[in-house]
Amino acid sequence: xxxxxxxxxxxxxxxxxxxxxxxxxxxxxxxxxxxxxxxxxxxxxxxxxxxxxxxxxxxxxxxxxxxxxxxxxxxxxxxxxxxxxxxxxxxxxxxxxxxxxxxxxxxxxxxxxxxxxxxxxxxxxxxxxxxxxxxxxxxxxxxxxxxxxxxxxxxxxxxxxxxxxxxxxxxxxxxxxxxxxxxxxxxxxxxxxxxxxxxxxxxxxxxxxxxxxxxxxxxxxxxxxxxxxxxxxxxxxxxxxxxxxxxxxxxxxxxxxxxxxxxxxxxxxxxxxxxxxxxxxxxxxxxxxxxxxxxxxxxxxxxxxxxxxxxxxxxxxxxxxxxxxxxxxxxxxxxxxxxxxxxxxxxxxxxxxxxxxxxxxxxxxxxxxxxxxxxxxxxxxxxxxxxxxxxxxxxxxxxxxxxxx
Amino acid sequence: xxxxxxxxxxxxxxxxxxxxxxxxxxxxxxxxxxxxxxxxxxxxxxxxxxxxxxxxxxxxxxxxxxxxxxxxxxxxxxxxxxxxxxxxxxxxxxxxxxxxxxxxxxxxxxxxxxxxxxxxxxxxxxxxxxxxxxxxxxxxxxxxxxxxxxxxxxxxxxxxxxxxxxxxxxxxxxxxxxxxxxxxxxxxxxxxxxxxxxxxxxxxxxxxxxxxxxxxxxxxxxxxxxxxxxxxxxxxxxxxxxxxxxxxxxxxxxxxxxxxxxxxxxxxxxxxxxxxxxxxxxxxxxxxxxxxxxxxxxxxxxxxxxxxxxxxxxxxxxxxxxxxxxxxxxxxxxxxxxxxxxxxxxxxxxxxxxxxxxxxxxxxxxxxxxxxxxxxxxxxxxxxxxxxxxxxxxxxxxxxxxxxx
Numbered sequence: 001x002x003x004x005x006x007x008x009x010x011x012x013x014x015x016x017x018x019x020x021x022x023x024x025x026x027x028x029x030x031x032x033x034x035x036x037x038x039x040x041x042x043x044x045x046x047x048x049x050x051x052x053x054x055x056x057x058x059x060x061x062x063x064x065x066x067x068x069x070x071x072x073x074x075x076x077x078x079x080x081x082x083x084x085x086x087x088x089x090x091x092x093x094x095x096x097x098x099x100x101x102x103x104x105x106x107x108x109x110x111x112x113x114x115x116x117x118x119x120x121x122x123x124x125x126x127x128x129x130x131x132x133x134x135x136x137x138x139x140x141x142x143x144x145x146x147x148x149x150x151x152x153x154x155x156x157x158x159x160x161x162x163x164x165x166x167x168x169x170x171x172x173x174x175x176x177x178x179x180x181x182x183x184x185x186x187x188x189x190x191x192x193x194x195x196x197x198x199x200x201x202x203x204x205x206x207x208x209x210x211x212x213x214x215x216x217x218x219x220x221x222x223x224x225x226x227x228x229x230x231x232x233x234x235x236x237x238x239x240x241x242x243x244x245x246x247x248x249x250x251x252x253x254x255x256x257x258x259x260x261x262x263x264x265x266x267x268x269x270x271x272x273x274x275x276x277x278x279x280x281x282x283x284x285x286x287x288x289x290x291x292x293x294x295x296x297x298x299x300x301x302x303x304x305x306x307x308x309x310x311x312x313x314x315x316x317x318x319x320x321x322x323x324x325x326x327x328x329x330x331x332x333x334x335x336x337x338x339x340x341x342x343x344x345x346x347x348x349x350x351x352x353x354x355x356x357x358x359x360x361x362x363x364x365x366x367x368x369x370x371x372x373x374x375x376x377x378x379x380x381x382x383x384x385x386x387x388x389x390x391x392x393x394x395x396x397x398x399x400x401x402x403x404x405x
Numbered sequence: 406x407x408x409x410x411x412x413x414x415x416x417x418x419x420x421x422x423x424x425x426x427x428x429x430x431x432x433x434x435x436x437x438x439x440x441x442x443x444x445x446x447x448x449x450x451x452x453x454x455x456x457x458x459x460x461x462x463x464x465x466x467x468x469x470x471x472x473x474x475x476x477x478x479x480x481x482x483x484x485x486x487x488x489x490x491x492x493x494x495x496x497x498x499x500x501x502x503x504x505x506x507x508x509x510x511x512x513x514x515x516x517x518x519x520x521x522x523x524x525x526x527x528x529x530x531x532x533x534x535x536x537x538x539x540x541x542x543x544x545x546x547x548x549x550x551x552x553x554x555x556x557x558x559x560x561x562x563x564x565x566x567x568x569x570x571x572x573x574x575x576x577x578x579x580x581x582x583x584x585x586x587x588x589x590x591x592x593x594x595x596x597x598x599x600x601x602x603x604x605x606x607x608x609x610x611x612x613x614x615x616x617x618x619x620x621x622x623x624x625x626x627x628x629x630x631x632x633x634x635x636x637x638x639x640x641x642x643x644x645x646x647x648x649x650x651x652x653x654x655x656x657x658x659x660x661x662x663x664x665x666x667x668x669x670x671x672x673x674x675x676x677x678x679x680x681x682x683x684x685x686x687x688x689x690x691x692x693x694x695x696x697x698x699x700x701x702x703x704x705x706x707x708x709x710x711x712x713x714x715x716x717x718x719x720x721x722x723x724x725x726x727x728x729x730x731x732x733x734x735x736x737x738x739x740x741x742x743x744x745x746x747x748x749x750x751x752x753x754x755x756x757x758x759x760x761x762x763x764x765x766x767x768x769x770x771x772x773x774x775x776x777x778x779x780x781x782x783x784x785x786x787x788x789x790x791x792x793x794x795x796x797x798x799x800x801x802x803x804x805x806x807x808x809x810x
Contacts, residue, residue, distance in 0.1 A: 032467065032471040032472075034467075034471060034472045035472060038474075040474060042474065042475045045475045046470070046474055046475040046478075048471070048474065049466065049467070049470050049471035053466070054466060054467065054471075057462060057466060057697075058463070061454065061458070061459060061462060061643075062437065062439075062454070062459065064644075065451070065454050065643060065644055066437040066439060066453070066454035066459075067437075067439045067440060069443075069445060069447065069451055069453065069776065070447045070450045070451040070776060070778075071771075071776070072644070073451075073644075077644060104509065104510070104513065104692070105509070105666075105691060105692025105693055105695075106692055106693070107664060107666035107667070107668070107691040107692030107693075108509065108513055108664060108666075108691055108692055111663075111664045111666075111691070131678065134667075135667045135670070135673075135676045135677075136666045136667040136668075136691075136692065138678070138680075139665040139666055139667060139669075139670060139680040140664065140665055140666060142665055142679070142680045143663055143664065143665030143680065144663075147663060230693075232693070238466075238470060238696070238697060239469075239470055239477070239478075239482060239693075239695075239696035239697070240693045240694045240695035240696045240697075240698070240699075241695070242695070243692070258516075258548055258549075258552060259512060259513060259516045259545065259548065260544040260545055260547060260548030261510075261512035261513075261516075261541045261544055261545060262512070262539075262540045262541040262544060263512070263541075264544075265540070265544060268540075269781075270781060271540045271780065271781055272540075272781075273536065273543075274547070275543075275544040275547045275548065286510060286512040286513055286516070286541075287509070287510025287511055287512030287513055287541065287648070288510055288511070288512075288635075288637070288644075288645045289645045290510075290644075290645035290646070290647070290695055290698055291643070291644035291645045292462075292643060292644070292645075292697045292698060292701070293645070293695055293697060293698065294645075296697070366476075371474065371475060371476070373475075375676065376674075376675055376676055376677075
């Protein structure tokens with residue numbers, strides 16, 4: 001990964017020159033961009049709409065639903081959760097087939113996985129997470145802890161083996177962390193952190209919401225037990241599209257999720273008496289899959305797979321390097337702080353800056369056609385989704401911010 | 406409700422005459438019907454595609470997602486779960502506003518409600534359901550019972566106060582039943598059954614999957630505690646569209662669902678430390694709502710509301726009466742049994758017939774363009790969704806079945 005210092009780029013022309021050299025630039029045309037003047041730095045909250053998705057939704061709606069009707073379940077719909085799961089797993093998560101499935105929302109997936117993981121360590125009564133973990137992750141764990149009388153142990157400061165070592169121990173049942181911080185974009189050392197948790201006898205659950213589709217993840221190689229993530233950010237799956245979850249093959253027989261339903265049953269259309277789990281990761285399913293959501297995820301994931309996650313990561317580094325360079329050149333002197341890591345290898349695909357007036361600045365940026373994300377109390381997040389963000393977008397967005405300050 | 410005996414209709418012309426008189430007939434044109442020769446008697450598994458949904462999905466996709474992007478969450482998306490919930494609640498469930506919300510799948514909604522209900526009766530250790538309840542309902546309860554060490558008590562035979570009286574008692578925490586049987590279409594007496602459960606000190610959870618959009622339900626008046634149902638049958642919400650759930654207003658403060666997530670938190674975008682439930686039924690939400698699914702449900706529910714649930718019920722009775730008349734005239738003598746109630750007031754909007762070769766007959770019907778549902782081991786379900794099924798469809802379907810026998 002490119003981390004060597006570079007000369008700052010001080011003109012819009014030099015940003016445009018980077019776009020001209022960018023071999024991923026043509027992918028932007030694979031998305032619908034109705035307003036070319038909008039500077040959209042929020043693809044990490046809701047990714048843009050792929051053109052292929054427009055066509056696919058039209059086909060699935062008019063032909064598969066409207067014409068084939070109930071028959072479509074036997075003509076491909078029932079296999080979508082595993083098919084799209086394997087596409088995501090193989091092309092960007094380093095997961096061999098049969099371990100990833102698309103289902104529910106991220107919150108429900110986290111609940112299922114955390115619950116299953118806790119059941120697997122019945123003699124332990126502590127759960128580790130970090131104070132800056134995404135709210136829904138924290139709330140899911142709080143709910144489980146309240147119901148089961150467990151203690152939450154909180155990591156403060158940067159997530160990694162050093163911080164984990166302070167709180168993990170023989171009573172730790174589960175360590176649940178985000179791979180890339182939704183606030184700062186800091187990347188946790190997945191492999192070392194997982195190993196440390198395993199050394200203590202705990203299972204590990206990684207939230208991949210801000211990783212998937214932005215940088216390569218190596219779940220199998222890192223020894224990860226459980227993971228979940230969202231599809232409407234860098235995967236461009238659409239608003240509220242279903243999430244995905246990963247259960248390591250060797251755990252699939254032992255781990256049991258709490259929401260037993262007909263989709264997770266062996267021979268579901270037998271509708272027989274008594275729940276018998278389906279084999280493999282399919283037992284993580286509960287209710288009827290959301291077809292329109294699934295095909296949106298499939299189209300979005302196909303674009304990521306076609307571009308290649310390594311090429312996406314390389315461009316993500318260049319985009320965030322440009323943002324950091326511009327920050328140093330024009331924002332640092334205006335009372336702003338960089339909240340993201342300076343070292344590109346330790347930073348995901350967004351750059352976060354801190355300012356006491358962050359909320360107002362975000363609103364004013366939006367009024368001027370620059371969409372960013374406010375994260376309380378004082379953070380502005382610039383999401384630089386590599387498939388759809390141009391280098392000139394970074395330049396324009398930061399220039400607009402400079403003017404406001 | 407019309408239950409008086411009528412003279413059997415023995416010709417296709419007389420069925421066509423009923424269509425000519427049907428004031429709901431124009432509603433069929435509000436749906437996409439690409440193959441006019443298909444006899445679709447499965448709208449109770451997957452309802453047809455409303456034309457308005459095609460346009461709405463196109464608008465939401467291209468304009469709200471593609472153009473407005475993340476801003477759409479503040480421009481209406483965030484309110485959809487409650488807005489669509491209230492539409493369903495007020496127009497067909499007899500539920501005052503603020504008690505119904507659209508979320509997740511039916512299975513996950515049942516899990517949340519059952520879990521919340523069980524938590525509210527911590528000193529009781531039995532759950533009542535019936536052996537013919539829909540599989541996912543039974544599995545959800547089995548899972549909760551296994552996790553909490555509860556005993557499942559099974560109703561055998563027809564669901565109602567008589568059968569419930571055999572198994573309910575001072576140890577019953579929750580009674581979970583289907584209002585309309587997915588197998589036979591038998592309607593349970595919701596009010597009397599609920600009262601009996603309450604007399605025993607239990608809470609009641611009704612599954613409305615085969616009721617909603619087919620017949621009026623009076624949740625508030627019947628004193629129902631909890632209910633959930635699906636939107637892709639008579640509501641025509643689309644494949645795997647999100648489900649809805651009802652929590653009686655007076656229970657909302659005390660009942661707490663298990664999957665704590667950011668959508669169910671007070672001031673969700675505060676992203677603050679520590680889960681604090683949102684007020685009202687919104688606390689039943691967990692993860693990010695599925696927007697494409699929600700708008701499909703909204704369009705489908707609007708059609709039901711426009712037609713009026715009483716008019717839909719009246720037509721449903723006429724359609725199923727015709728099916729029963731034709732059954733008596735041509736199927737009964739050919740080795741088939743009627744599995745649905747004969748009395749229209751006790752029957753939902755499908756008619757089920759029993760035959761040892763049901764599986765083969767369903768396949769052969771499908772090959773001839775008559776889509777029905779096989780339900781193991783020996784049932785054929787004829788779903789007569791009133792907004793889209795014509796009287797001639799009933800005639801054609803049963804005529805094709807007669808020819809096969």
